Each structure stands twice: as structure tokens, then as C-alpha cells.
Amino acid sequence: MPKLPKLPAPPMPAALREPPPRPGDPNGKKGPLDEAMEAGITVVDWVDERTSLSGAGRWLMFRKVPKGTNWFYTLGSATMFAFLSQAVTGVFLAMYYRPDPSGGAYESIRYVTNEVFLGQFVRGMHKWGSSVMVILVFLHMGRTFFFGAYKYPRELNWVIGVVLLILTMTMSFTGYLLPFDQRAYWATIVGVNINGTGPLVGPYLSDFLRGGSEFGATTLSRFYAIHMLLVPGLLAALIGAHLYLVAKLGTTAPPWQKAEAPKELREAEV
């Protein structure tokens, strides 16, 4: 195989650069630790030669974040973390859940809550995690609004964010029915009826949610599919797009942060 020309690596921050070997070191000898490190580097190189992912990784991780960003700027990643927590706890709940309105759904949740090891704990995390996620979404949106961070050139990211807000609300609405207790059932009936009062599409939307004109057996499996497959997939994809745009356009600086022009450009001194 002909030798491929090597591209120059993008710059790394000084703190992360490996120091060159000192002249006094016995660099001929290699311990098992060195060999393990070598093996790791070889594997990463092998993958990188075929995917060229390291450039993207460096672009994502070593991009600069402007001066003055503070704790308010962690709300977005905290929201994503809450989503990941919901995804993980949701997978464990799905291992036990049966979308069967004639008693199976309620019985499976009762079983998770009362019998399964740590079942009540995981269900509690999923239940309260949804509240935490909704609160974080609103806080993140408040930060974006008051800091004017939705303005040029980040308009599209705001629009994606609003879609993510609606999807989060859809998740909590569809998830509310799944335990199939009294509270879940009656709140969902009223919720679906509220949808039905909407102009034009309202009645069709209600029929779609119920899976017919009556609240019946298909309604629960429909809510289950929306809650488990449709909306989480959309959420994950749009979170990816949201993050890509953040990395592409850069994190906003706080609005009161003013850049000092470089010396050579200052008018008084020219």
C-alpha cells in the first residue's frame, strides 16, 4: 500500500499536548503500560484512518467558548442530561410494561412498583425526571430569551428549540396515560377532548389519538407507541441538530460582554 500523505493536525491546547520525551529517559525500554497505550493509539488510528472522525471530535471539543459564559449556560446540557436519564429509566420500565388496557398495563406497573428490585425507585426517577426536564426546558428557554440569544445568526436554533419544547410536552402528555390508573385515565380523556375542540384539525387529531371515535383498547397502544418510539426518536434527532448548530454558530456571549478591539485596529493609535 502506498504511503498516504499525512494531513497537519489541527492545533491542540498547550495543556493537552504531550510533552516530548526527555533526553535523559531510557526511551528504548517499554513497560506493559506503554504497550497498552500503544495498542490504544493503534486502534484509534485504525478507526480514524477509515472514518476521519478525529477532526470532527476536535472541532466539537476544542472550539472556543467566549469569555464571560456563566452557570446559566449549563441549563441546555442539563436538559439533555435529564432527557438521557429519562431514556435510560424508560428502557428499564419498558422491560416490564405491557400496553394492555384490560388490566395488563395497570398490573405491570403495580408489579414494577411493588415487586421488582428497585422498581419503585426507577419509576420514581422517571416520573419526577419528567418534571425536572420540563422545568429545565423552561429555564433554558428563559435564559435564551432574556439574553437575546435567539437573534441573528441563531434564529433557526430557536425554532428547533420550540419544537423540542412541544415534543417534551407531548412526551409528558402521552406518558401520563401509561400507568392506567384513575388519575391517568380521566386526565387523558379530558385532554383528548380538549384537543377535539380545536378548529379544523381538532376532531381528526382527537380521533387519531384515540384510534377511533371511542376511548378504547387501541388508545393505550397508540399512546405507548407515540411515547416510546415516535417522539423519543424525533427528540433525539432534533437534539442532535440543536447541538450541531450550537457548535457551528458558537455559544453566545453574555449580552453585556464587550470585546476590546485589538490594539492595531484602535483608531486613536493608528
Next chain:
Amino acid sequence: MNKQQKEEYLREYALLKAKGKPFFPYAVAKDGAMACVVMVVIIAMSLILGAELGSKANPTTTTYVPRPEWYFFFLFEVLRVIKPPSLVPLATIGVPTLAMILLFLLPFYDRGPERRPERRPIATLTGIAVIGAMAFLTYQGANAGSPTAIETPTPPRILHAGGALLSEYEAGKKAVAQSGCLACHKIGENGNSGPGPNLTKIADRLPRQAIARTLVNPTAPMPSFKNLPPAKFNQIVTFLAQSK
């Protein structure tokens, strides 16, 4: 923003960014700390508040007052505050849809270059007002009563008639109180005034058959009561048909 303002912003931002620190490890460390806080909060809520499971869903129940999750309380309250039936679609869909459209299009009608909150008073004050209104509506929705008793006196003409009508009327009064009607309707001094109409003198407006029809096939968001046992259904109809 015109072209000059856009370029000014991009130049300013490039200068700020050049002076910043790399995302890894500085921002990642902060995000990680915040993620730990979120995790601790979720675990603590799960351990302290638990996950209770109510009794099994029962479509024929007559004693349940539906409540949404707390973060939908503000919508619930908008529905309760707007009373006239002709305006109900406005409350259920009109206001939230309008709010959503305004939210979607925010970057397209607020195009000024200014970003500091104190220098764009309209946006900042509107934001604070919206948050305040949502907090207030959530609080009101959380405290909305869900009464389960009607304390109107039985009218003398029914007491006078006695017999089957009296017992049917009394049973109906109890059934209405326990069927969650008062969450949305007012009867005498009991219940919430909205979103549903006041039922104190409903019989003046609707004949008995119309009341029964409405209960079977109601205007949304009211749930249908056709799954009730027929005896109970008739009691409710009798009570309402005598409310004049």
C-alpha cells in the same frame, strides 16, 4: 438587523470567541457539575416523593375529578377562567396556539440588534409578564377546588311530592356531586364557575331529554357519561331536570 449590524455582531463575536477558553475541559467541567446536580435532584425526588399508583382505571367510575400533571395547570386554569361556551374553543386551542405561533416566530419579528435585557424593555417586560401570568395561573389551577358535595336545599315542591321523585332527586344530587361535575360547573354555591356553564337553573334552559342527550354526547372537553349504570344516569338526569 441590516447588513452592517450583522457584520458588526459577527466581528464582535469573533473577537470574544478568540479570547475565550476551549469547550473541553472548561465548559465540560461546568456542564458535568450541573449534570451531577440534576441527577442528585432526580434521585432525591424519587426517594422522598416516591411513585404512587392510584386505583385501577375504571370507565364507569362516578367519583373521580380529573387533574392534569402540574405543568399543565396553567392551561387547565385558562379553560376554567374563560366561561362563555362560545369562547371555549378559544381557551382550549386559540390561546395556546396563538402563544405557540408567537413563540415560534419570535426571532422573525424581534429583529433588533440589541441583546442587553435592560435595553430592550418591551421584550424583557413581556417575558416577565408571561412568566408571572403562567406562575399565577399554575398557582390558581393547583388550588382549584374539587368539591364533592352539593349543599343546595331541596325545593319545597319536591319535598311536597315526596315518594319516588324525592328519593330519585336526592340520589341524583349525590351522584352529580360525586361524578366530578363540580370541577367545571357551578350548582348553587358549590363548584367552580367554569369552564362549563352554571347548572343551578339548567332545567329552565334545557328539557329533560336534552340534558340526557348532553350527558351522553357532550361538548368537548366534557367527558361522556354514557358508561354510567342506567339507574345512576337517570338519577343525575332527574336531579338536573328539576334544577330550576
